[in-house]
Amino acid sequence: MKTRAASADDAAEMGRVLREIIDHNGRQRPSDVDFVMGRYIADPTSIQCTVAIDEAGNVVGFQSLKKAVAGNPYDTPEGWGIVGTHISPKVHRQGVGKLLFAATREAALQAGLEKIDAYIGADNSSGLRYYDAMGFRTYRTPEGIVQKVCDL
């Protein structure tokens, strides 16, 4: 397993990862190439989007890191990072999330960030446990959501 920065060539496979997650947890969301490009790869607030690649060369997950700007959809304080993690259920609990966060953390430090926000569904126990394990702590609980912060 290795990680590298995502490019436009990864968009279709990243969409496939999103569909594998939807099939697994039933939480509907867009997953087409245009959505992946706009949300993750070509978003002007993106600092880095990292993909995890398995031995066969397939994308098995990705993690986006963006800079919070005024009016961002998560109400994250301006200047913080915002992280999002999407890993195929086929490889859960194999350390892919940990590997991705090592790359994201490094990118955040390089970008001079001091804090990273994670916006997690309150019913998403694996997501909550994952971010706890990555060193995040809860700082805000809007209705149905847990927002955690990692101090870099």
Ligand SMILES: CC(C)(COP(=O)(O)OP(=O)(O)OC[C@H]1O[C@@H](n2cnc3c(N)ncnc32)[C@H](O)[C@@H]1OP(=O)(O)O)[C@@H](O)C(=O)NCCC(=O)NCCS
């Ligand atoms: C949450 C998610 C990112 C975890 O990724 P992962 O590759 O399975 O995580 P890792 O294998 O690197 O796990 C790292 C640590 O996180 C914790 N963790 C991860 N998944 C967990 C789970 N289901 N239950 C309990 N702890 C968990 C553990 O401490 C784990 O270390 P360990 O396996 O040595 O005990 C992944 O399940 C995922 O993409 N889910 C769907 C989308 C999602 O929920 N994204 C995040 C919230 S928005």
